[in-house]
Amino acid sequence: MLKRKMLDTLRSWRAEKGAECLLIKGARQVGKSYIVAEFGRQDYESFISIDFIGSPDLKRVFDGPIDADSIYRQISLVVPGVRFVPGRTLLFLDEIQECPRARAALKYLALDGRCDVVASGSLLGIRFKEEAALASIPVGYEREVEMGPLDFEEYLWARGYGEDDIANLREYYESLMPVPVAVNQKMMQMLREYLAVGGMPAVVDAFARTGNFAVAFDEQSRLLASYLDDVARYAQAPERVRARACFESLPRQLAKENTKFQYSVVENRGTARKFGSSVDWLVGAGMVRRCQSVSATQFxxxxxxxxxxxxxxxADTGVLMAMYGFEMLEAVVNNKLAGPMKGGLYENLVACMLSARGVALRYWRSQKGDREIEFLVDSPDASVVPIEVKASRGSTVSLNDMLERQDVNLGYKLIDGNVGRDGKKVTLPLYMAMFLK
Structure with a gap:
């Protein structure tokens, strides 16, 4: 069993919730169904699961009245052997985007309170855009959380590292003391492995069991094919070809010196008018993360x-590996990459690591293009924290310039190196992006 932080989130929700259901959002195959099933089996006396994709006929439970009594009565008719134990039953509504009336029913299930209710959805950013569906969202009766692929800490757990190992690394981060050379080199090796394998549960599990990159790549390729199939299945007809073309342009977008998304890379003379809604679809599906440009580096x-x-x-570097081809895994793991593509890949890696920490992704690039900061974060002290990513040990002219300002108190330089500090500039090994927030 892969250890996931979401299990702690589920337990915290159960302990502190009022009249509310929990809605877990996230891309397909990130492990939502698996972790809720584990939660149900470990923490409840009775666990009831309704999968609206696996068993679409169960949508009829919600065809009639959607008050709690009617719903539970209908469930008892269509789910064999079901037991409702008040206060000790978890009802799981999986792939709820397929049944808008089930989502509307969350309000009444939350108010009733005899069962805890968790729902999950993979394409909620897309499937609930219709006006009728928007009207049915139970505002105030559902708490939303997002689940993504395994983050780097979860990956380390899967590879045999314990919480004490992570805590020791965190001490070096907090004290800004250099990490012992052997430990630092090992962690950089693990980070490159994570970059190559990614965080999708099926891929991580296959690699953790076998240690075989070819087996991992087969799983990555299967996931890529399923993602492209989702585009064909769920995108509206005008978007299918365009959304796929935007997604398949990612390897080329990241190989540029300036990794700004350019529609002309998708198609010669491509425009936002033609492809803008396709990008929105990919973001809504959780297949990609958008990093927004800012015109000023101010709070x-x-x-x-x-x-x-x-x-x-x-959204997952492992799926990106499948787009590059198997040979890319060896180049990444053995640190053989060079040029703009290497920088783009590590930008993508850090973007995933920051997103896993709940950080909004933003960047800045000067109008002349001679200065840029890969990521910028709002700080609680009403300042801005710049984060510059260096796949090797290059200079940081842009970061240095920004740190000269009086209103910028701290900046991070992420490198293939060790911990250090020079005035307001903190240098961290790339893997310590898992601690930034």
């Missing part, structure tokens, strides 16, 4: 977002 960053400029990163 609050949201006030300076430029909606016309952004970068797109794959």
């Amino acid at each position: 609050p960053l949201a006030a300076y977002e430029d909606g016309t400029k952004f970068r797109l990163y794959a």
Whole structure:
């Protein structure tokens, strides 16, 4: 069993919830169904699961009245051997985007309270855009959380590292003391492995069991094919070809010196008018992460977002490996990459690591293109924290310039190196991005 942080989130929700259901959002195959099933089996006397994709006929449970009594009566008719134990039953509504009336029913199930209710959805950013569906969202009666692929800490758990090992690394991060050379080199090796394998549970499990990159790549390729199949199945007809073309352009987008997403890379003379909604579809499906450009590096960053400029990163680097081909895994693991593509890959890796920490992705690039900061984060002290990513040990002119300002108190340089500090600039090994927030 892969250890996931979401299990702790589920237990915290159960302990502190009021009249609310829990809705877990996230891309397909990130492990939502698996972790809720584990939660149900470990923490409840009775676990009832309704999968609206696996058993679409069960949608009829919600065809009639959606008050709690009617729903539970209908479930008892269609789910063999079901038991409702008040206070000790978990009802799981899986792939709820397939049944809008089930989502509307969450309000009444939450108010009733005899069962705890968790729902999950893979394409909620897309399937609930219709006006009728929007009207049915039970505002105030559901708590939303997002689940993604395994983050680097979870990956280390899967590879045999314990919580004490992570805590020891965190001490070096917090004290800004250099990590012992052997430990630092090993962690950089594990980070490159994570970059190559990614965080999708099926891939991580296959690699953890076999130690075989070929087996991992087979799983990555299967996942890539299923993602492309989702585009063909769920995107509206005008978007299918365009969304796929945008997604398949990611390897080329990341190989540029300036990784800003360019529609002309998708198609010669491509425009936002033609492909903009396709990018939105990919973001809504959880297949990519959008990193928004800002026109000024000042707090609050949201006030300076430029909606016309952004970068797109794959939500999982393992799926990205499948797009590059098997040979890329060896080049990544053995650190043989060079040039702009290496920088783009590590940008994508750090974007995934920051997203896993709940950090909004934003970047800045000067109008002349001679200065850029890969990531910017709002700080609680009403300042901005710049984060520069270096796949090797290059200079940080842009970061140095920004740190000269009086209103910038701290900046991070992520490198293939060790911990250090020079005034307001903190240098960290790339794997310590898992601690940034």
